[in-house]
Amino acid sequence: MSDLKLQHLDKIYDNNVQAVFDFNLNVKDGEFIVLVGPSGCGKSTTLRMVAGLEDISAGNLIIDGKDVTQMPPKDRDIAMVFQNYALYGHMTVYENMAFSLMLRKENKNEIHQKVLAAAEILDLTSQLNKKPNQLSGGQRQRVAMGRAIVRTPKVFLFDEPLSNLDARLRGSTRREIMLLHKRLGATILYVTHDQTEALTLADRIVCMSMGHVQQIGTPLELYDTPANLFVASFIGLPPMNLFDAEIKNGQAVCDSFAVDLTAEEKELLSKYNGQTVTLGVRPENVAEGGNIKINVFSNENLGMNTLVNGTAGNHKITCKFRDWCTYKPGDTVNVSFNKRHFFDKNTTNAIR
Ligand code: ADP
Numbered sequence: 565m566s567d568l569k570l571q572h573l574d575k576i577y578d579n580n581v582q583a584v585f586d587f588n589l590n591v592k593d594g595e596f597i598v599l600v601g602p603s604g605c606g607k608s609t610t611l612r613m614v615a616g617l618e619d620i621s622a623g624n625l626i627i628d629g630k631d632v633t634q635m636p637p638k639d640r641d642i643a644m645v646f647q648n649y650a651l652y653g654h655m656t657v658y659e660n661m662a663f664s665l666m667l668r669k670e671n672k673n674e675i676h677q678k679v680l681a682a683a684e685i686l687d688l689t690s691q692l693n694k695k696p697n698q699l700s701g702g703q704r705q706r707v708a709m710g711r712a713i714v715r716t717p718k719v720f721l722f723d724e725p726l727s728n729l730d731a732r733l734r735g736s737t738r739r740e741i742m743l744l745h746k747r748l749g750a751t752i753l754y755v756t757h758d759q760t761e762a763l764t765l766a767d768r769i770v771c772m773s774m775g776h777v778q779q780i781g782t783p784l785e786l787y788d789t790p791a792n793l794f795v796a797s798f799i800g801l802p803p804m805n806l807f808d809a810e811i812k813n814g815q816a817v818c819d820s821f822a823v824d825l826t827a828e829e830k831e832l833l834s835k836y837n838g839q840t841v842t843l844g845v846r847p848e849n850v851a852e853g854g855n856i857k858i859n860v861f862s863n864e865n866l867g868m869n870t871l872v873n874g875t876a877g878n879h880k881i882t883c884k885f886r887d888w889c890t891y892k893p894g895d896t897v898n899v900s901f902n903k904r905h906f907f908d909k910n911t912t913n914a915i916r
Contacts, residue, residue, distance in 0.1 A: 586777075808842065857876065
């Protein structure tokens with residue numbers, strides 16, 4: 565396996581659309597990197613530049629110390645798994661997995677061993693003689709992965725591999741990809757718009773918006789210390805609640821409530837006295853009991869917890885309470901904010 569360096573990568577398409585701006589990332593050997601962001605933010609373009617399916621407009625791509633920026637895809641030793649599995653319908657599972665190795669004219673016996681080993685890892689041994697249309701969506705996805713595994717590439721690229729699967733299968737296939745990563749120790753670049761996939765799979769997440777990297781860090785770093793409002797809103801579900809708050813007299817004063825600042829927060833916000841900042845609170849950090857009054861408009865029971873939506877003054881707020889709650893529209897509930905985030909309104913950056 566291998567390390568990967570993406571250095572100052574830009575992508576400008578022929579129609580002058582710049583899809584990626586100055587992308588920088590060092591991927592360590594065996595690391596699982598997830599590129600996440602909304603549709604159109606440049607994730608696939610970045611992945612396709614690594615694969616060699618798109619030219620790199622500026623910057624350098626280094627794999628294992630070798631500059632491959634100008635190298636054609638077939639020489640880069642990279643395997644890509646797409647969201648539509650693109651299996652050959654007339655071939656068996658075995659033939660689908662063996663195909664790229666046969667094209668390379670590898671030894672038949674070695675091909676056989678590689679296919680059997682990949683099938684074993686992916687729990688496909690009993691499916692090898694079937695055609696793709698005899699398989700479930702999850703099994704087809706595994707065959708697509710098998711085709712990548714047999715090539716023992718330096719880097720695996722995944723482009724939204726789970727987006728065609730139903731919710732239950734998405735969960736189980738996600739766990740399979742996790743296990744696969746552990747077993748193979750593979751270097752993986754994985755693209756998704758789904759923050760849950762990013763949080764659950766990644767060693768490190770790269771969060772993108774409009775072609776720009778917003779933050780690179782572990783899942784916990786992005787969740788706990790988002791660099792700016794974009795990351796704060798994108799990572800975490802339901803998204804973070806955001807309020808305008810004026811910092812004065814040791815409080816963050818919103819339109820209908822005020823939050824007493826801790827000594828640490830006062831210190832952090834000392835430069836912002838008399839100014840308005842953005843106060844962020846994750847739904848799971850809103851606790852029942854306190855001096856903030858919420859007018860409830862809906863109560864969604866999720867089993868383990870309940871989402872209670874309401875308004876606090878002019879602001880909508882979502883609370884995620886533990887247990888089974890039975891609030892009704894029109895009820896009021898008093899809450900407090902356990903963990904608070906603060907952002908500069910002008911730059912949108914976290915105040916640190
Ligand atoms: P994502 O994978 O995050 O959904 P993409 O990388 O596919 O985003 O696209 C990023 C931007 O580049 C979008 O604005 C998209 O419209 C544009 N784009 C993608 N492919 C092309 C292309 N072949 N020609 C011109 N613009 C493109």
